[in-house]
Amino acid sequence: MTLAAWQLADLLNPLVLFGFAGQFVFMLRFLVQWYASESRGRSVVPVAFWYISVLGGLILLTYAILREDIVFSAGQALGLLIYLRNIWLIHSRRRRYAARQRTVGLRSQRAPSAGEVP
Template sequence: MQWLMNMLHVDSMTELWWVVFGLLAQLMFTGRFIVQWIASERQRDSVVPVAFWYFSLAGGLMLFSYAVYRRDPVFILGQSLGVFIYSRNLWLIHAKRRREA
């Protein structure tokens, strides 16, 4: 584990776990683009599947948590707005589905 801590420039196991969490958060956030790309290729049109918004929300919440841990006001502000937008989009999607049902 020490080699990993050295490679990531962290001084404690707590810090290491937060960096690993941050990396997983970034992978989750990046996954939304893969989901969107695959959906668009399948339909041969640019589409935004509902899964895109779930990946966005999960990744955004994870990155927001990481930003709070890091106490980075720029990162916190950027992620908090995104989390609001992703949540709102999911709310609108589900409200429309309820109306149409």
């Protein structure tokens, strides 16, 4: 079987298509970050970046496990921990900010987004 025929046959494999879908979702996070940065005129990392990272990471981790690739699995698992920790930090900060605003009585101000400094 030629290399081209092997690659074409591999592309028709549902598991490979699932892996490509995971890569596509994972790549989308950079488009979201790029759009957010261009919209604000400065580099920012929106919360959506981290949620998309989790979704793409879960798909790719599943793919790696099904392919029985320990290196790929370990890398995706570690990445997921980092993405989830960032989401936790963002929401913890927002909760603290909201509590501080209630204490001070400034409820009219919105909580800062992920890329903003209060």
